[in-house]
Amino acid sequence: MAVRHLYIARHGAADAFGELTSAGQRQANLLGERLARLPINTVWHSPLPRAADTALTIARHVASAPLIKAQELIDHVPWVPPNDEMPSTMRGFFDGFGRDDAAEGHRIATTLIEKFAAAPAAGDDTHEVLITHDYPIAWLLRHALETPPIRWFGISSANAALTVIEFRPEHAATLVMFNDMSHLPVELRWTGFPPRIRP
Known part of the structure; x- marks a missing residue:
């Protein structure tokens, strides 16, 4: 039974212009070193520069794996609750999201699941x-x-933190790890979180 292993990470820390900072570059390099131990088949990335640059750094560590841009991985709001179901604590977050914005975000989210959240049809395990x-x-x-x-x-996910999900035919998905930062030194952990909620 073939297993699809997804190694999912948020891009490295970036500045206000969406470019990796020096900390983000270090995070990407350390994540690449960690992933180099695995039989990676493909490195997929969002088209946005902060993700593309992170993926390029990782790809240098797993040189045999192709580097592929995937529109489904772009930054987007995947689902907006209907007004009558929205908790009051969420209302401010969704201010300015019109119906068209919500529909487009959900369309992208649907294609994301269709493309990546399924077991291999047949053959060998995949590591992506x-x-x-x-x-x-x-x-x-x-x-x-x-x-x-x-x-x-x-x-929420920290920058360059690792989440691993496995998909097997006719089985529920397995969450192997979430937000793991063991490859990062303390000073590079929890970036991407507001300082007030960093552990």
């Missing part, structure tokens, strides 16, 4: 790296755990 953003990771995790759509909200 996905370099993306906070919200797509939350949506993939919510889907793997089979929780309601609203549960994506509030799941």
